[in-house]
Amino acid sequence: MNYPNKKVVSNSKPIIYSNRGMNLEDDINITNKYYLENDIAIIYKKPTPIKVVKVDYNNRINTKIKEAYYEIPSTTDYNGIYKGKYIDFDAKETRSKTSFPLSNIHAHQIRHLISVERHGGISFLIISFVVLNEVYLLETRYIKEFIDNNERKSIPYEYIKTHGYLLRQNYYPRIEYIEILDNIINKYNKKGGSNNEKVN
Numbered sequence: 001m002n003y004p005n006k007k008v009v010s011n012s013k014p015i016i017y018s019n020r021g022m023n024l025e026d027d028i029n030i031t032n033k034y035y036l037e038n039d040i041a042i043i044y045k046k047p048t049p050i051k052v053v054k055v056d057y058n059n060r061i062n063t064k065i066k067e068a069y070y071e072i073p074s075t076t077d078y079n080g081i082y083k084g085k086y087i088d089f090d091a092k093e094t095r096s097k098t099s100f101p102l103s104n105i106h107a108h109q110i111r112h113l114i115s116v117e118r119h120g121g122i123s124f125l126i127i128s129f130v131v132l133n134e135v136y137l138l139e140t141r142y143i144k145e146f147i148d149n150n151e152r153k154s155i156p157y158e159y160i161k162t163h164g165y166l167l168r169q170n171y172y173p174r175i176e177y178i179e180i181l182d183n184i185i186n187k188y189n190k191k192g193g194s195n196n197e198k199v200n
Contacts, residue, residue, distance in 0.1 A: 024093050024128040024135070027174035028078065034173040041178060043080030043087060075112040076123075082181055086121035088113065093128045099154035100127050102147070110147070113140040122184060126167070126177060127160060136164035137180050 025045075035041040076090040090113070092104045105125070116123040123140040138155075142163040146155050165183075168176040 024091050024126070024175075025077070027169075028091050028126065031173035031175045031177070032078070032080075035178060041080060041082040041087070043078055043082070045078055046076070076109055082178065083185055085181075085185060086116065087181065088116045088121055088123045089126060091126045091128070093130055095130050096154075097129065097131050097157065099156050100129075100160060101154045103153065110140075110143065114144055117141065122181060126175065127164070129157065132157075133169075135167045135169060135175055136160050137167055137177055138164040139184070 029045060032041075032043045032045070035043060076088055078091070079086070079088045081087060090105065090109060092100070094100050094104060113123040113125075117140045125138050125140075125143065126135060127138060128135045138160055142159075143155070146159060165180045167180065170176055
């Protein structure tokens with residue numbers, strides 16, 4: 001155990017299920033289904049808001065949307081509730097072995113994550129280093145801290161490894177992130193603090 005500064009969940013290697021034909025989003029969707037079916041948490045993928053402008057009403061059965069566009073910029077991919085806490089996060093993949101490019105996440109998404117944390121929710125990124133076969137949960141506070149104190153256009157792998165949580169990869173659930181939320185919530189409760197306080 002190495003909580004929380006070097007937040008590796010376990011000294012043992014995560015179980016790797018390579019060549020599953022799944023990407024990170026698929027894995028998280030399957031994980032969320034497991035949490036829902038087992039009454040652990042209610043976390044959903046947010047629908048992307050679109051405005052339909054042209055529809056082909058050929059017949060009732062084969063009605064087709066011919067033209068549509070994104071109505072407003074989407075915020076993050078996932079939100080829900082766990083142990084009375086509002087949860088909001090996005091999932092990102094990178095093939096880089098050395099860093100996570102900030103271009104992979106939009107500025108308005110970062111602002112949204114910061115706002116969620118400021119209002120008492122728990123927000124974070126789940127970042128998959130595809131080539132390394134490692135998946136990390138990085139809390140918003142550390143994303144903001146890095147951006148505020150660096151001019152780099154990518155977050156180094158070592159920064160994420162130091163400040164993030166290495167997530168276990170299983171068969172079902174695929175990406176075990178709830179156990180990390182337990183750790184985060186427990187530490188806040190123990191300190192009697194809010195999400196705006198850094199957990200040491």
